[in-house]
Amino acid sequence: MLYFDLALSLTALFGLCAFFTLCARLHSALAPLTALACVSTWFTLAGVLGVLRPAGWLGYLACWGLGAFALARHAKKEELKKLFTPGAVLFWALALTFAVYFALRQPMFSEFDEFSLWGTAAKLTKANDRLFPACELGVPWTATQNPGLIVLGYFVQFFGAFAPFKVYLAYDLLLFACIAAVLGRVDFKNYKLAVPLAVIGWCTPWFFTTYARTIFVSKVYMSAYGDIPAGMLIGGAAALWFALRAGKGPVWPILPVLAFLANIKDNTFPLALITAALIAADHFLFGFEAKWKKGWGKRLGFSALCMGMPLVLYQVWAKYIARLVVQNAAAGGMGETSESTLRVALNGTRLLLGLDVPEYYTQRAQRFAQAGADMKKAFYETVLSMIGPGAVVALLILAVFAAAVVFAPGARGKLRAGMWMLCSTLGFAAYNYVLALSYGFIFKEAEAAALASYNRYLYTYYIGWFLMAIALLAWAVQKGRWRLTANAGVLAFACLMLVRVNMMVLPQFSVLGFADATFADQHAAEARAEAVKAAVEPQDRIFIVTQGDDGTLWFTYSCYFLPNILDYSGWEADRDTGRWGGGGGTFGLPENQPPQQEGGAVYYHPYTLAEMEEIIRGSGCAYIFVDKLDAGYTASYGSLFSDGLAAAEAGSTLLYRVEPGLFTPVEMEVPR
Numbered sequence: 001m002l003y004f005d006l007a008l009s010l011t012a013l014f015g016l017c018a019f020f021t022l023c024a025r026l027h028s029a030l031a032p033l034t035a036l037a038c039v040s041t042w043f044t045l046a047g048v049l050g051v052l053r054p055a056g057w058l059g060y061l062a063c064w065g066l067g068a069f070a071l072a073r074h075a076k077k078e079e080l081k082k083l084f085t086p087g088a089v090l091f092w093a094l095a096l097t098f099a100v101y102f103a104l105r106q107p108m109f110s111e112f113d114e115f116s117l118w119g120t121a122a123k124l125t126k127a128n129d130r131l132f133p134a135c136e137l138g139v140p141w142t143a144t145q146n147p148g149l150i151v152l153g154y155f156v157q158f159f160g161a162f163a164p165f166k167v168y169l170a171y172d173l174l175l176f177a178c179i180a181a182v183l184g185r186v187d188f189k190n191y192k193l194a195v196p197l198a199v200i201g202w203c204t205p206w207f208f209t210t211y212a213r214t215i216f217v218s219k220v221y222m223s224a225y226g227d228i229p230a231g232m233l234i235g236g237a238a239a240l241w242f243a244l245r246a247g248k249g250p251v252w253p254i255l256p257v258l259a260f261l262a263n264i265k266d267n268t269f270p271l272a273l274i275t276a277a278l279i280a281a282d283h284f285l286f287g288f289e290a291k292w293k294k295g296w297g298k299r300l301g302f303s304a305l306c307m308g309m310p311l312v313l314y315q316v317w318a319k320y321i322a323r324l325v326v327q328n329a330a331a332g333g334m335g336e337t338s339e340s341t342l343r344v345a346l347n348g349t350r351l352l353l354g355l356d357v358p359e360y361y362t363q364r365a366q367r368f369a370q371a372g373a374d375m376k377k378a379f380y381e382t383v384l385s386m387i388g389p390g391a392v393v394a395l396l397i398l399a400v401f402a403a404a405v406v407f408a409p410g411a412r413g414k415l416r417a418g419m420w421m422l423c424s425t426l427g428f429a430a431y432n433y434v435l436a437l438s439y440g441f442i443f444k445e446a447e448a449a450a451l452a453s454y455n456r457y458l459y460t461y462y463i464g465w466f467l468m469a470i471a472l473l474a475w476a477v478q479k480g481r482w483r484l485t486a487n488a489g490v491l492a493f494a495c496l497m498l499v500r501v502n503m504m505v506l507p508q509f510s511v512l513g514f515a516d517a518t519f520a521d522q523h524a525a526e527a528r529a530e531a532v533k534a535a536v537e538p539q540d541r542i543f544i545v546t547q548g549d550d551g552t553l554w555f556t557y558s559c560y561f562l563p564n565i566l567d568y569s570g571w572e573a574d575r576d577t578g579r580w581g582g583g584g585g586t587f588g589l590p591e592n593q594p595p596q597q598e599g600g601a602v603y604y605h606p607y608t609l610a611e612m613e614e615i616i617r618g619s620g621c622a623y624i625f626v627d628k629l630d631a632g633y634t635a636s637y638g639s640l641f642s643d644g645l646a647a648a649e650a651g652s653t654l655l656y657r658v659e660p661g662l663f664t665p666v667e668m669e670v671p672r
């Protein structure tokens with residue numbers, strides 16, 4: 001019964017998919033992606049309105065009710081057969097397999113950004129039944145990322161306790177739904193095409209993100225990051241559209257998917273607009289049966305709706321964040337910390353055109369120019385995939401598009417495939433332009449100089465671009481000529497991808513066979529946090545001492561300690577002077593502060609004895625969590641503790657109580 005919430009979420013999702021297939025005439029392979037998009041949008045809007053928990057109950061009841069209605073009304077065998085297609089069977093087989101597998105193995109968060117944002121945000125949302133930016137974390141933290149993926153994690157574990165592997169399962173459901181959409185309307189008779197398409201979809205996340213033979217676990221399917229899901233959703237949206245256009249069913253399912261695409265990450269919003277523009281152009285230019293002029297107004301209206309869906313949801317979230325920023329700033333928080341992507345795009349373009357822009361942009365013009373030059377060099381030289389640098393990847397994708405043009409049916413079909421090839425390439429250039437603007441005007445100078453996270457940002461587009469090309473080729477293969485030759489080509493390419501992935505990612509270093517020791521450090525940290533939480537009350541704030549930390553342990557423990565707040569002590573007290581306190585790092589006397597750039601103490605907090613005591617007492621913390629000590633801390637501040645920190649050094653406690661006078665050790669069971 002421990003993971004019964006997973007069964008409830010999967011049955012609710014199945015109910016919604018069954019309703020879409022049986023009552024709304026949506027192909028069953030396309031139903032999972034549509035359903036997940038609707039679920040994500042529903043929970044996002046509910047969170048913005050502050051009614052996440054009631055909306056969750058209503059959403060679940062609606063999914064179960066609609067599913068029961070659809071199954072009861074269409075109980076005939078020939079009707080139920082619609083639920084069983086290669087794409088649908090693949091999705092549900094993978095979903096059930098991963099639900100059981102993850103429940104047994106229970107992988108954990110382990111990457112920095114999982115603790116600094118993605119994973120912690122998911123836990124905050126679950127613990128508080130509110131969207132994460134509105135929750136307290138102990139730091140004036142204004143989250144910038146959109147909640148589309150995070151609320152999927154909330155949906156999957158709505159009725160149960162929080163667990164990181166449930167977040168992974170939610171994200172993987174999206175990946176599997178995108179693979180199912182790539183299979184689209186392929187039926188069981190055409191297994192020669194269905195099987196290689198499934199293999200290509202499975203291998204794609206690894207193929208474009210792993211660029212060296214792994215010696216640690218490759219966590220493609222065990223990651224809470226949004227980059228891979230965003231890329232898969234780009235390709236999934238295009239595949240969904242091709243499949244919708246290939247049948248005589250409804251085309252409305254593309255709308256919630258496009259809205260979902262704009263709700264993944266702030267810096268992938270341009271990708272949502274590019275994808276929406278491609279679909280809008282395809283519908284307007286090629287969405288007619290007889291004459292182009294017939295029904296052009298209706299086509300134009302739906303195309304405008306496709307473009308509007310990402311904009312609407314993005315603006316809803318932007319206004320929500322803007323309201324929180326104002327509230328946060330009024331309460332003494334950080335307020336807005338960087339320029340928005342849209343504002344940067346507008347002013348960066350004005351700068352290139354020689355128009356007047358704010359001084360902020362003129363001061364960073366050289367940084368922007370240098371970032372553009374560095375990105376051009378990286379495109380040809382930086383290896384970021386299993387086949388080499390970006391230039392090679394782009395050539396591969398264009399080759400797939402070219403094959404789709406060749407195999408497409410008739411002149412109109414070839415023109416349509418050519419449009420996707422040309423416009424998606426222009427979209428790639430536009431996305432690189434937006435990235436250059438981000439490096440120039442949003443990123444810090446050191447991050448821009450190093451092209452921080454360049455690979456992550458680019459492989460999002462490569463994944464989506466590639467799946468888009470594969471989905472277009474699959475459509476061309478089914479509709480065009482030389483089907484046997486085309487099927488053989490797709491099969492050969494799938495085999496090459498599978499061989500290459502197996503060369504680079506051994507089974508024991510993948511989601512299929514990771515060792516128990518993979519998450520040993522996380523289990524140890526979680527055990528320490530749970531031991532401390534057992535000795536305090538849920539509302540108690542806790543001050544952390546973890547000498548030598550670079551911030552990783554503070555973020556890690558901040559996640560594990562929830563609902564207790566691990567205090568980011570000292571920041572507000574020193575805001576005007578710019579001195580940072582708490583939140584990981586090294587505490588020590590000012591005279592012992594090492595020169596910068598020397599290493600050893602990445603974040604050194606130079607407090608006198610009196611300042612240290614004032615910060616701890618002024619933080620409102622009831623306890624001090626002593627995770628890591630060094631001689632410097634004991635010598636500097638040991639006199640504040642009744643035992644001179646002897647109990648912590650002996651390993652008999654992790655916790656000291658903040659009391660009048662000296663801080664006293666707490667008797668507790670310390671994990672070994």
